[in-house]
Amino acid sequence: MAVGILALQGAFAEHAAVLDKLGVPHFEIRQKRDLDQPMNGLIIPGGESTVMNKLLRELDLYDTLREQIQNGLPVFGTCAGLILLAKQIDGGIPCFSVMDIRVKRNAYGRQLGSFFTDDRFGGSERIPMTFIRAPYIESVGNNVEVLSIVDSNIVAAQQDNMLVTAFHPELDMDLTVHQHFIRMVEQFRLKNAR
Amino acid sequence: MSVQYKLNKELAQMLKGGVIMDVTTPEQAKIAEAAGACAVMALERIPADIRAAGGVSRMSDPKMIRGIQEAVSIPVMAKCRIGHFVEAQVLEAIEIDYIDESEVLSPADDVYHIDKTQFKVPFVCGARDLGEALRRIAEGAAMIRTKGEPGTGDVVQAVRHMRAMNAEIRRVQNLREDELFEAAKQLQVPVELLRSVHENGRLPVVNFAAGGVATPADAALMMQLGAEGVFVGSGIFKSGDPAKRAAAIVKAVTNYTDAKLIAELSTDLGEAMVGINENEIALLMAERGK
Numbered sequence: 001m002a003v004g005i006l007a008l009q010g011a012f013a014e015h016a017a018v019l020d021k022l023g024v025p026h027f028e029i030r031q032k033r034d035l036d037q038p039m040n041g042l043i044i045p046g047g048e049s050t051v052m053n054k055l056l057r058e059l060d061l062y063d064t065l066r067e068q069i070q071n072g073l074p075v076f077g078t079c080a081g082l083i084l085l086a087k088q089i090d091g092g093i094p095c096f097s098v099m100d101i102r103v104k105r106n107a108y109g110r111q112l113g114s115f116f117t118d119d120r121f122g123g124s125e126r127i128p129m130t131f132i133r134a135p136y137i138e139s140v141g142n143n144v145e146v147l148s149i150v151d152s153n154i155v156a157a158q159q160d161n162m163l164v165t166a167f168h169p170e171l172d173m174d175l176t177v178h179q180h181f182i183r184m185v186e187q188f189r190l191k192n193a194r
Numbered sequence: 195m196s197v198q199y200k201l202n203k204e205l206a207q208m209l210k211g212g213v214i215m216d217v218t219t220p221e222q223a224k225i226a227e228a229a230g231a232c233a234v235m236a237l238e239r240i241p242a243d244i245r246a247a248g249g250v251s252r253m254s255d256p257k258m259i260r261g262i263q264e265a266v267s268i269p270v271m272a273k274c275r276i277g278h279f280v281e282a283q284v285l286e287a288i289e290i291d292y293i294d295e296s297e298v299l300s301p302a303d304d305v306y307h308i309d310k311t312q313f314k315v316p317f318v319c320g321a322r323d324l325g326e327a328l329r330r331i332a333e334g335a336a337m338i339r340t341k342g343e344p345g346t347g348d349v350v351q352a353v354r355h356m357r358a359m360n361a362e363i364r365r366v367q368n369l370r371e372d373e374l375f376e377a378a379k380q381l382q383v384p385v386e387l388l389r390s391v392h393e394n395g396r397l398p399v400v401n402f403a404a405g406g407v408a409t410p411a412d413a414a415l416m417m418q419l420g421a422e423g424v425f426v427g428s429g430i431f432k433s434g435d436p437a438k439r440a441a442a443i444v445k446a447v448t449n450y451t452d453a454k455l456i457a458e459l460s461t462d463l464g465e466a467m468v469g470i471n472e473n474e475i476a477l478l479m480a481e482r483g484k
Contacts, residue, residue, distance in 0.1 A: 030452075031452070048232040050227060054444075109289070110289045133205065
């Protein structure tokens, strides 16, 4: 099993460190030939969504990744990654446009609006949540499960094979969200092996 | 470590692998964002022009900075003079995302840097070696960059600083625990910060390259030398085709080990900024603020 981490810009090394802790093999995706190897899951990290959106297209990664996500490849997007998966972006143009969520970018304002809190993720105990110039989800489609709400805004959700968080679980020591994603990856792999 | 300081260090983590571009107008900021900049640095004049104009250079007009904040959705940084904590207060008041306490502007204090622990807003500071970097971090800097020699198009100083920093980090890593106290004394830094370097083999904050980066190959050189991202100042808007050069530098930073791609990116970029050699310049900005 191996999880690909989109490594065009942003906090990809932090996700790699979490996967190391969980003993999950992973590799970086920087250009098209990196997609030649088998991939059981995809992580899209935090960073600047405008930068990643542009590089995905110019480095010719966009079509292949979008097709794989639509074919059920488990994908986990944090912050910028959430924005890239959304079908609707307030005042912006969608990138992969695969998940039925409407997203507000920089929803908490500039860096002075960044914050740390703790709250529940799905049925979990309270976990640490770091929001950096974060977006939140304004509304979701019927087939989307809301996993976290902070201050009455949706900050984590899942739709089939797609998991998104507005916060950065890769920055704190808690492994809950990544473990949840790895379970999705394992289920997908078992289903495909059958 | 305060929660805010942790968040500020983490914003720098989100900028890694990216290019931060100097811009002087909202139009330039839009060009930079469209080219793939992960943040922009708003300033009145780019360093090459500051160098040419001479005189005292200061923080930019807040109106200009606001114009840039409104023009783009990526983080906006701005420079204040070394030691000028009121310029920093002004930049915090207009909710800048990052303040660069910068040697590119005329220093306002020839002894003290700003006590950055008193601010909520994050600071990036220049450093030529490990000692300078850890002193700035002790003062509250949440991100470090090489000082380079801004506005010259000459990458030699950025290379020198990055090599010096990483050589010293490797040396500190190999010290015995009981040798750290003396090393801290020699470097004039707090021993706790030095211990963090000893244990982790890196600065406790993100470290970018800055100063003299003018081509995709320059940017990739700095990345291969260990930079976690790159600031590009005069190199873009002093060149023949800013949008194309900016986009090429962004891609070179993402794929900094792929020589074939960098060859492609270096092709037909138009004129690079003319540049001045280190030994031809009268004013070494990197000497400001130690």
